[in-house]
Amino acid sequence: MSLVHPNRIFPLNDRPMREGAVVYWMSRDQRVRDNWALLHARELALKLRRPLVVFFGLSPSFVGATWRQYAFMLAGLREVERDLRALGIGFRIVTGDPGEEIVRFAEVVGAGMVVTDFSPLRIHRMWKDAAAKRLAVSLVEVDAHNVVPYREASPKREYAARTIRPKIHRLLPEYLTDFPKIKKHPFALDSALPETDWEALRATLSVDESVGEISDIVPGERAAQGVMDEFLKHRLNRYDRDRNDPNVGGVSGLSPYLHFGQIAPQRVAYEAAKRDGAGADAFLEELVIRRELAENYCFYEPHYDAVDAFPEWARRTLAAHRGDEREYAYTKDEFETGKTHDPLWNAAQRGLVETGRMHGYLRMYWAKKILEWSASPEEAMATAVFLNDRYALDGRDPNGYAGIAWSLGGVHDRPWFDRPIFGTVRYMAISGMKKKFDVERYVGGRISQEA
Numbered sequence: 352m353s354l355v356h357p358n359r360i361f362p363l364n365d366r367p368m369r370e371g372a373v374v375y376w377m378s379r380d381q382r383v384r385d386n387w388a389l390l391h392a393r394e395l396a397l398k399l400r401r402p403l404v405v406f407f408g409l410s411p412s413f414v415g416a417t418w419r420q421y422a423f424m425l426a427g428l429r430e431v432e433r434d435l436r437a438l439g440i441g442f443r444i445v446t447g448d449p450g451e452e453i454v455r456f457a458e459v460v461g462a463g464m465v466v467t468d469f470s471p472l473r474i475h476r477m478w479k480d481a482a483a484k485r486l487a488v489s490l491v492e493v494d495a496h497n498v499v500p501y502r503e504a505s506p507k508r509e510y511a512a513r514t515i516r517p518k519i520h521r522l523l524p525e526y527l528t529d530f531p532k533i534k535k536h537p538f539a540l541d542s543a544l545p546e547t548d549w550e551a552l553r554a555t556l557s558v559d560e561s562v563g564e565i566s567d568i569v570p571g572e573r574a575a576q577g578v579m580d581e582f583l584k585h586r587l588n589r590y591d592r593d594r595n596d597p598n599v600g601g602v603s604g605l606s607p608y609l610h611f612g613q614i615a616p617q618r619v620a621y622e623a624a625k626r627d628g629a630g631a632d633a634f635l636e637e638l639v640i641r642r643e644l645a646e647n648y649c650f651y652e653p654h655y656d657a658v659d660a661f662p663e664w665a666r667r668t669l670a671a672h673r674g675d676e677r678e679y680a681y682t683k684d685e686f687e688t689g690k691t692h693d694p695l696w697n698a699a700q701r702g703l704v705e706t707g708r709m710h711g712y713l714r715m716y717w718a719k720k721i722l723e724w725s726a727s728p729e730e731a732m733a734t735a736v737f738l739n740d741r742y743a744l745d746g747r748d749p750n751g752y753a754g755i756a757w758s759l760g761g762v763h764d765r766p767w768f769d770r771p772i773f774g775t776v777r778y779m780a781i782s783g784m785k786k787k788f789d790v791e792r793y794v795g796g797r798i799s800q801e802a
């Protein structure tokens with residue numbers, strides 16, 4: 352029986368499998384352990400008695416990413432290269448358009464077939480479509496990012512968590528399993544691939560280096576494992592109570608690692624599910640249901656980062672309030688530099704710029720205020736996506752696009768009471784925030800960190 356569930360595997364072209372090395376075109380799932388795409392590629396290579404090589408196409412400037420995100424990713428990939436070599440698996444990273452570079456690499460290395468991982472985002476799908484057409488050999492996708500494979504979870508765009516939850520829960524017993532261990536690969540390429548010169552690779556990038564690395568978070572698979580272990584041991588049992596208070600470090604801090612695939616969501620979910628209690632239940636709701644709902648949204652909604660993706664009721668109500676007077680209206684620059692009249696908003700934004708992170712509860716308030724203080728929903732959407740993707744370590748993620756669309760346009764939400772600017776899109780007030788947590792303490796803490 353195959354190691355990998357057949358429902359995770361999806362052919363992207365109808366080209367044949369040939370004699371030759373098996374290539375895993377690693378993209379979103381940048382890890383060696385607990386990776387269904389790598390396990391599938393190795394299983395094929397073993398059966399065919401062929402070498403296994405991992406290829407990574409490095410886009411020199413990736414949708415708004417800055418050096419901050421590149422540095423985190425490249426450090427993780429360095430670890431991937433070391434670990435693959437120890438397993439007898441080749442690794443090659445090449446700067447260029449990944450959809451073109453994989454075709455070139457497959458020819459050079461004499462690939463017999465190519466396996467890749469899954470992402471619902473437009474750019475990744477464009478690369479894969481281009482490669483699927485141009486590769487002379489078979490290209491298959493393996494969903495290594497979701498616990499329940501996205502096509503299995505639902506064949507259509509879901510309305511809300513309540514509609515996808517029962518579907519995922521029904522399938523979880525089948526998919527929420529442990530992973531087999533990846534073993535050393537016995538067949539090597541005739542001539543080994545050269546080790547990567549990481550400094551030279553950096554020089555091939557054209558990214559904005561003014562947004563720098565974050566020093567208090569260690570990238571990579573081992574670090575991710577450590578963050579998970581620490582969270583499960585000390586904070587999971589209180590997650591249901593602590594997760595909405597930005598003054599308490601009650602959340603996992605795993606999103607940068609999950610975003611770059613340095614840890615498998617299924618590993619985290621599997622370990623969390625071993626522990627009972629309200630903390631584990633609340634955590635699994637976010638990690639599995641909400642996260643996989645965001646994947647579903649981006650896969651079935653091509654305009655996931657635009658107001659066109661908002662449900663009909665939200666587009667109508669926002670249009671009806673388009674002309675409402677804005678008591679405050681800020682430019683993108685004023686937002687970016689945290690110069691609004693609201694100390695909480697400014698503290699959250701400056702924290703994002705400085706640390707690459709913003710607490711999940713504040714993120715909702717942050718985005719909703721961008722809608723309230725922008726000239727139009729379109730402008731608000733563009734500002735929120737720009738700031739999140741530029742500064743957040745976990746930016747450019749389906750969760751980010753879904754989170755912004757939820758905040759600004761009622762995606763996965765329902766109509767509330769009618770009020771200015773928002774219409775019936777759910778509103779969040781500073782008074783509500785003050786009831787939930789000590790806002791002054793949070794703002795004071797950030798100011799003293801900046802001083």
Ligand SMILES: Cc1cc2nc3c(=O)[nH]c(=O)nc-3n(C[C@H](O)[C@H](O)[C@H](O)COP(=O)(O)OP(=O)(O)OC[C@H]3O[C@@H](n4cnc5c(N)ncnc54)[C@H](O)[C@@H]3O)c2cc1C
Binds near residue numbers: 755
């Ligand atoms: C406006 C806005 C922007 C956001 N931008 C991003 C983003 O760019 N990248 C990103 O990964 N998440 C984003 N989120 C979702 C959520 O806020 C973050 O996933 C979470 O704050 C990350 O911190 P954590 O890993 O400590 O979360 P934890 O609370 O420990 O949760 C664990 C994991 O569950 C998942 N999760 C938690 N909350 C959500 C949610 N609401 N929707 C979907 N998945 C969730 C994430 O994978 C998260 O890492 C955004 C939410 C909003 C409202």
